[in-house]
Structures are given as structure tokens and as C-alpha cells.
Amino acid sequence: MAPAPMMPALVTPGPVTPGLVTPAAVGGASVPAVSSPATAASGGQSWNIVADLHRMLELHFMVNAFRAGTIVAVIAGAIGWFMVLRRQSFAGHTLAVVSFPGAAGAIWLGVSATAGYFAGSIAAASVIAMVPRSPSGRERSEESAVIGTVQAFALACGVLFVSLYGGFLDSLTGLLFGTFLGISDGQVVTLALVAAAVLAALACIARPLFFATVDGDVAAARGVPVRGLSVAFLLLLGCAAAEVSQITGALLVFALLVMPAAAAQQITVRPALSLTLTLVLSVLTTWASLGIAFYSVYPVGFFVSTIGFACYVLAAGGRALATRVGTRPPGRTRAADGTHRVDAAVGA
Numbered sequence: 297m298a299p300a301p302m303m304p305a306l307v308t309p310g311p312v313t314p315g316l317v318t319p320a321a322v323g324g325a326s327v328p329a330v331s332s333p334a335t336a337a338s339g340g341q342s343w344n345i346v347a348d349l350h351r352m353l354e355l356h357f358m359v360n361a362f363r364a365g366t367i368v369a370v371i372a373g374a375i376g377w378f379m380v381l382r383r384q385s386f387a388g389h390t391l392a393v394v395s396f397p398g399a400a401g402a403i404w405l406g407v408s409a410t411a412g413y414f415a416g417s418i419a420a421a422s423v424i425a426m427v428p429r430s431p432s433g434r435e436r437s438e439e440s441a442v443i444g445t446v447q448a449f450a451l452a453c454g455v456l457f458v459s460l461y462g463g464f465l466d467s468l469t470g471l472l473f474g475t476f477l478g479i480s481d482g483q484v485v486t487l488a489l490v491a492a493a494v495l496a497a498l499a500c501i502a503r504p505l506f507f508a509t510v511d512g513d514v515a516a517a518r519g520v521p522v523r524g525l526s527v528a529f530l531l532l533l534g535c536a537a538a539e540v541s542q543i544t545g546a547l548l549v550f551a552l553l554v555m556p557a558a559a560a561q562q563i564t565v566r567p568a569l570s571l572t573l574t575l576v577l578s579v580l581t582t583w584a585s586l587g588i589a590f591y592s593v594y595p596v597g598f599f600v601s602t603i604g605f606a607c608y609v610l611a612a613g614g615r616a617l618a619t620r621v622g623t624r625p626p627g628r629t630r631a632a633d634g635t636h637r638v639d640a641a642v643g644a
Contacts, residue, residue, distance in 0.1 A: 392549030557605030
């Protein structure tokens with residue numbers, strides 16, 4: 297009796313870290329793979345900040361992560377400040393979410409995920425910008441309805457593209473929650489060029505945009521193109537959301553776009569100081585998140601959200617405390633024994 301033919305051994309692919317570049321993906325070139333930041337850290341942090349920073353920055357992918365993170369933080373801070381001031385946080389969140397189906401669709405079609413990020417966000421921004429405006433406040437509700445519809449449809453498309461892909465989409469977690477591994481030099485250059493273009497455009501429209509944001513009716517009466525500025529800002533917001541998504545992930549873009557700006561506007565109402573503080577908080581939040589995530593197994597987006605939330609809570613709490621102290625009646629003080637006395641003279 298002839299022996300049964302031997303079945304070939306099945307090879308089960310091991311887990312792949314999201315965002316890593318494999319040799320096959322670059323035409324067989326030799327690319328050093330890093331399984332995780334903890335492995336690259338060679339034993340974890342030593343609690344010597346200088347030594348830990350030196351060890352971390354010896355790795356080229358971490359240098360690229362800090363470069364890309366700084367670029368993303370600056371554009372997110374600048375665009376996010378106007379977004380919060382214009383009360384378009386819902387639109388910003390939707391444009392960030394739409395970047396997920398854009399990237400997933402690009403991967404399904406075999407195109408760069410970066411192109412998908414920008415295509416999805418800019419297309420959604422164009423749809424939202426088409427909402428007709430009216431002199432009354434009705435356009436707010438119409439815009440919210442369109443934004444909610446676009447967001448729901450985009451999420452459904454993202455699930456569809458992931459299903460149609462049919463393969464092992466190892467970067468799904470990175471698309472949703474962010475990753476800083478595998479950022480190439482080319483991606484850093486692309487981010488820098490897009491950021492430079494967006495910031496240059498924002499600088500050109502900053503003054504009339506601020507005027508239209510503070511008092512749209514007066515700005516329109518003065519001949520300011522309020523409608524055109526709104527459309528231009530939505531397109532810039534779409535570009536910013538696409539950029540930030542590549543670091544924080546599609547679901548956590550809201551953190552870097554909103555929290556530093558919201559915290560800064562809680563601290564001061566002066567526009568120039570508030571904008572500067574927003575940029576500082578955004579960059580510091582990104583740097584701290586990247587450093588912590590390097591020695592952690594958790595995604596960088598979680599730390600961006602946590603640090604940003606802490607900044608906002610501290611800023612809002614400090615403002616509430618200062619307001620409460622400032623509104624205390626001036627004639628009422630507290631005596632040494634804990635009782636109150638009124639120093640104001642009482643007319644007889």
C-alpha cells in the first residue's frame with residue numbers, strides 16, 4: 297500500500313506591528329524591523345531622562361516620529377484654534393472620522409494610505425461646504441444634519457472597504473488609534489509640504505477669518521467674503537484632519553485638534569496669546585505622548601487624549617476657581633475664628 301502523500305505544513309503568519317515596513321513592501325530591500333517600541337528600548341526606561349532620550353533618539357524611526365509629530369502638532373494647533381473659536385468641533389470630528397474609510401479604501405485599491413487620508417477628508421469637507429447658507433440661524437441645524445449623515449455613511453464605507461480587502465489588514469488598529477512606527481522620510485517630507493501649504497493659506501485668510509468668526513454680520517456688511525472664507529477653512533480643516541490622523545488615528549484626531557485649543561481659550565481670551573499657548577500645548581502634548589508610548593505597549597493616541605484631557609481639566613478648573621474667587625463680595629472677609637464679618641459700614 298502506497299504511503300499517503302504528506303500535506304504541506306501550514307504557515308500561520310505571526311502578529312505584525314501596525315505601520316511597520318516589511319522588506320517585501322519595498323521591493324526586497326533590507327529594512328530593519330522593530331517588533332515593538334519596548335523591544336527597541338532594550339530593557340525599558342532607566343528613569344534617567346537624558347539617557348532615555350538619547351537611547352530613544354538613536355532609532356531613526358523615532359526621529360521621524362518626532363519630526364512628523366511636531367509638524368502635525370503645529371498644524372493641529374493652528375487650525376484647531378480657529379475650529380474651536382468657530383464652534384465647528386463636530387465638523388472637525390467628522391472630517392477626522394472620514395479619513396478612516398479614505399485610508400481603508402486606498403489600501404483596498406493598493407494605493408498609499410496617505411493619499412486615502414487626504415482624499416477622504418477633503419471630499420467630506422467639500423460636501424459639508426456645499427450646505428446652503430441663510431441669514432437666519434437655520435444653517436447651523438442644516439450643517440449639523442449634513443455632518444451627521446456624512447459621518448454615518450463614511451463609517452459604513454470604512455467597514456465595507458475593510459471587508460472587501462479580504463486580507464490581513466494589520467494596520468487597522470493604526471488607522472483607528474494611531475501609530476508612530478514605520479514613518480518614512482518620504483512621509484515626513486509629504487507632511488511638511490502639506491503643512492507649509494495649509495499654514496501659508498491660513499496666514500493669508502487669518503485676519504478676515506477671525507473677523508468673520510467674531511461677528512459674521514458686520515464682516516459681511518463690510519464686504520468680507522464670509523461664505524468663501526467658510527469654505528476655504530473647511531478645506532484647510534480637512535487637510536489638517538488628514539495629517540493628524542496619521543499620528544493619532546482617525547478616532548482620536550479630535551484630541552489634538554480640540555483639547556489644546558480649548559484649554560488655551562480657558563486660560564486667556566487674548567487671541568495672540570491664546571493661539572501661541574495652543575501651539576505650545578499641542579507640541580508638548582505630542583512630544584510627551586511619543587516619549588511615553590515608546591516605552592509602552594499602548595497606542596500613542598491614548599496618551600495624546602489623556603494628556604490633552606488633563607490640560608483641559610486643569611485649565612477649566614483653574615478658570616472656575618479664579619472666577620469664583622473674583623466674584624466673592626468685596627466687603628465680606630473671613631475672621632480668624634472662622635466666622636464671617638462685614639467690614640462695610642452699615643448706615644444708621
